Amino acid sequence: MDPRRRPPHLLIDPALPEPISSVLRASPQALRAARLGRFPRRRGPDPVKVIAIAGLLLLMASLSATGGFIAALVLISFSALRGLSDDPENRRERRRVRVAMEHRDRFILPEDLDNDCGDLLRRTQDATESVLASEINRVRLLDTIDNAVTLPDxxxxxxxxxxxxxxxKAEHARLVPGAPPPEVAEAFTPYVRALETAELSLTRRVRALEEYARQVRKADGVYRAYQQLQVLAERTPQYEALVAETAEDALTLPGLEHLTEQAQQVRRLFHESIDEARDAARHLLTSAES
Structure with missing residues (x-):
């Protein structure tokens, strides 16, 4: 694998309840075991601990010959041995694998995809995370779609x-491992084209999502600049006073007299960038529905 290629990360169906998602997310090893159908065996007691407890109980029994005390020792030893065989970590791991097996179709591992499809999923995840992490999304300026719900879905x-x-694609490669004879190659073409068409369609959806993320990043930058200008606009009198106190009357600071106009221009640019992001979102939804 190309060292520059970043594989996709674990993906869990966003429709799953959070308690189940948390269990699945806690142990990728359990998900891989479930995918392979490997259920962890129940571990037996640690022989060293068993011998140590048995020796201690025998010593205590030798110090007392009363029947009641011996019976109590039997119960204690049974409970101790049972506790030794009940490894908490093994029990948790078995539960995780059991939950993963019950929801085997509700999570996707990096190894579930080939390299090309893995790249597309990673690009999808990057674009989604970029939008969700943006400031304009956090302050809910992108009201065209509910990103927190729509994008994960x-x-x-x-x-x-x-x-x-x-x-x-893997099945096709197994069935047709090499190039077919030239005289029958045309018969295989529709199947190859079907795979290529499907990949092209998914690539277009990913590109639409990436374009939306690009527009959001652009709007995010303008939004931060607009906020900074608002703070500076409130301090304009201080800047003007500084110039008056330190510069000769003949000197002026270019641009101060146009601060209001420039702020309005940035405001217009900000609204235009928000509109562009919303248009990209509408295009994204259209692509998803088609």
Whole structure:
């Protein structure tokens, strides 16, 4: 694998309840074990601890010959041995694998995709995270779509289709491992084109999401500049006083007299960038529906 290529990270169906998602997210090893159908065995008691406890109990029994005390020792030893065989970490891991097996279709691992599809999913995740982390999203200036709900759902839908595409490409490679004879090659063409068409369609959806993220980043930068200008506008009298106190009457500071006009221009640019981001979002939704 190209060292510059970043694989996608674990993806969990956003529709799953949070308690289940937390269990799945806690142990990727359990998810891989579930994918391979490997259920952890229940661990037996530690022989060293068993021998130590048994020796201690025998010593205590030798110091007292009363029947009641011996019976109590039997109960204590049974409970101790049972506790030794009940490894908490093993129990937690078995529970995680059991939950993963019950929801095996509700998570996607990096190895579920081939390299090309993995790249597309990583690009999808990067774009989604970029939008959700933006300041204009946090202050809810992007009201065209509910990003917190729509984008994770779209990421999941794209990922499911990428997994399906990876599986069919792998199956096609097994069925047709090499180039078919020239006289029958044309008969295989529709199947190859079907895979290429599906990949092209998913690539376009990813690009639409990336364009939305690009517009959001652009609007984010203008929004921060607009906020900075608002703070400076409130301090304009201080800047003017500084110039009056330190410069000769004949000197002026270019631009101060145009601060209001410039702030209005930035405000217009900010609203234009927000509109462009919203247009990109509408295009994204249209692409998802088609």
């Amino acid at each position: 779209q990421t999941w839908q794209i990922a499911r289709k990428l997994v399906r595409l990876s599986e069919m």
